[in-house]
Amino acid sequence: MIVKMRKVSVLLHHKAREEFLAGLQEVGVVHVTENPDKDAVSMHKRIESIKETEKVCAGLKKAAAVLEEQLPQKNDQDAGSVMRQFHDRTQRIDALDQGLQRLQKDEAVFEPWGEFDPTIINKLQETGISVRFFQAPEKKFNQLDPSGFLRVEISRVKGQVFFVIVAQKNENTVIDADEIRLPAGSLRNVRDANIKAIADKNTLGKELQALSAYSDVLRAHANLLQDQHCFLSAGEDLVSEAQGKLLMLTGFFPAGEEKAVKEYLEKRPVWFEISEPAATDSIPVLLKNGWFARKFEPVLSMLSLPSYYEIDPVPFFAPFLVLFIGLCLGDVGYGSLLLIASIAGLFKAPKKFKPVFETTTVISAVVIFAGVLLNSFFGLTLFAGPGIPAETAIFSNGAQWFCPLSPFASEKGTIYPMMSFAIVLGMVQVFLAIALRAVNAVRQNTWVHGIYPLSFFPIFGGFLVIGAHTNLFGLNMAGFAVNQWKVGALWMAVPATAGWAMFFGGIALFMLFNNPGTKIFMRPLRGLWEAFNFITGMLSSILSYLRLFALGLASGLLGSSFNNMAVQIVSSGGSPDWTSPMAVAAVLLLVVGHSVNLGLSIISAIIHPLRLTFVEFIFSNLGFAGGGKAYNPLKKLTQSS
Incomplete structure (x- = not known):
């Protein structure tokens, strides 16, 4: 969710600026509104200094990566000296690299002629x-x-x-x-020069490694520069009043921090006012979600933060995204491998990667769960059951209880419940997005603006009921089912008259409230164009979710194909013989084949669920505006001495 913000306006004497900002930086919760007229040149220089220090830190970290043990940290040199030495060594290494390239070319020219x-x-x-x-x-x-x-x-x-x-x-x-x-x-001269250049480069590399003992000094210096930049930038954000004698500061802070901010301001010789932000204010955005949804905030940041008055979509798309990934992979065996790798990463990988492996652990568990639903284990059938022969499965029974999405044979041919389930999932997520769109419209405007997106519900609901009762287009909507779950029966349970009332009532709302800002007699004309977009957009959005079924099916079929090929390699007289000398080739085929399939499936399971999330949920139906500015309070990174 988006944390509620409070606005603070402060008026202070110009001589109290530095002392006031230093104290405000210690409080560390106020996001100062940026002054568009501040000195961009000096700010750019400060940022470049910070980036340069961070670049040196990264360079020393890379140089020290080859060391078996990290060097004990020292502080007998200042950051400036360390950075000068770093630049000297790296420039000399770059010059040696260029010389080595030239020497290698010269050696290649000399080699055919010998010494x-x-x-x-x-x-x-x-x-x-x-x-x-x-x-x-x-x-x-x-x-x-x-x-x-x-x-x-x-x-x-x-x-x-x-x-x-x-x-x-x-x-x-x-x-x-x-x-x-x-x-x-000569060739000997070139080779001798090459050997010397390599030795000099190795010596300089060791000197860089030795400088990594000052990494803490550099990090502390980078933090100090960042603190100074924030302090000076905040000072430049103050607006001059009364011919420069007074300064005005405007900022925002989380509502939960009001007590701390108020206590500080009451101790200072300033005038201040704490109020609710105005709709025209550029309010910073701070997301605060639970353990699960927080893992998927970076997905939204790939696009943009929501605006302050929008609903945070992360908690609403995160469960769907995980489920979609699980269904695209949908194999107990693949999920188990990913789970083992994720758990190993939790214990063995560096601490900074722990959140990544926590997320992949959850996703791996969902892949296993989806694999059970889809009845797949490394491309093999897990459970037999009605329409699933026992000789094709690992276990002779259980599909009817554990695998509702498993394909099965019937009098009409092979039935794929996952296809119907993908459509149902699409309906649920699309209309969740539309409901959130209505809430956003009410929050950002008035209740009237929320009627238009809500009109989609009776239109679509009425269409389903009418379609079920009239067998519209011969689609047999009354028989629509996900395995044993008779979804079409729910639509048939609603009287046809109610369906028609819902449909035409929704159409009326759709036509009258599609553009509340325009005159009411113009809205039906605009509504015709909106209706075209609604019909085509809704159809394409929901059908897009069939890719979940297609990707899961493709992964299972490819895995099954590798299994069949391996069995054929070791088969003799119609039955597999795993004591055959060809068993090694069969096992190798299984390992390579399933590795390729797993790799392709992972790529597909990331790309296509993200596409559904971004295109169908966030943009097409939620109407995500974005453009939010991240909450960046004035605070200190270094500890006060």
Whole structure:
């Protein structure tokens, strides 16, 4: 949910600014409203200093990552000295890297020619004898006319012949081949320089590792810079009044912190007022959710924070998102592997990754639960039951009790309850979004604005009842069921007359309240366009949830295919023989095949549920506006001494 905020306005004398802000920073709960006219240049410089310090911290952390044990921390140097040493070492390492690249290229040029003394070539040049280096394909080399000069083959590499031409310096010898210009020095010189550069780079790397002993000094410096930036930025956010003698501060804080803020302000020589924020204020947003929903706040932050007057959608989409991921994977075996990996991560991974593994642990448990519902274990059938032969399952009975979404055979062919369940899930989430949209409309405007989205309910409900009673379009909506759950019977239980009343009543509300800001006689005309969007949008939204069924089915079929292929490899005389020498190949196929299937399924189980959440729930039906500004209070990161 979005934490309720209170607005505070403070008027103080300009000489009391620093002392007042220092105390307010100690309180640490007031988000100061930004002054658009403040000095952007100085603020940018401060931010760059903070980023530079954090960059050095990250660089030292990377340098120390190869150490078996972290170095004990020191404080005999200040942050500025450490940063200068870091930049010196990194610049020298960069220069060495560039030199190594050049040396490697030179070595590649020298290698076909082997080791020779370049001074001999120079002496020959001085005596009037030229030595030129050439490269040509073998076929072209064999066709060269060697008369008039001395041709000496040096080596052959990958179909290329490397050779030298020795001739009089004043002779204009034309050779149909590529002439090579060798770098200065020799192969030995280049290799020696390469070895020295690598040694120098390793030495500098060790010096960087030694600097990681000052990581705490740098982090403390970064926090101090951040505190100073927040303090100075807050000072620049104060608005000058009365020719600069008075300063006005406006800010926001969580309503639960009012006592602490009020106690501080009452002790200061200032005038202040605490009030409810106005609708026109730029109110910061602070999300406060329970343990489960809090894990999915980063999903919403991929888009935007909600505006202050919107409902926080995280608690409403989080359960659906987890369920969708579970249904897309939908396999007890895959879920068990993920659960084991997640639990191992909880105990073995660094502390900062613990929230990630807590989330994947919950998701893994849901994947196992969905796998039971779908009756799948590494592509095998878990339980037999009505319409599920015992010889195809691991357990001879139980599908009718534990696996309501399992496919089963009937007189009409194979029935897939998951298909119907996906449609029901789509209806539930879409209309939950519409209900929240109505609440948002009332909160942000008036109750009249909430009527339009609420009109969708009687329209759609009436349509279902009418469709069930009249067998609309031959869809047999009266027979709609999820396994043994006769959903269509619920629609048939409502009288057709009531269905028609709901439908036309909803249409009336839809046409009269679709745009409350326009004149009422114009609304039916706008309503025709809105009706087109409603029909097409609702149909596409709900049918989009069929991808949950399709992805789960694809994962199960692919896993089953790998199982069948492995069995065929070891089969002899129609029955599998796991003592066969081919058993190793079969097991390898199972491991590789299911690993590939699991990887593809994980990717699909992330992408498509996120798409349903973003497109169908948040944007298409909730009408999410977003654009909220994060609550960022003026507070200290460093402890007061």
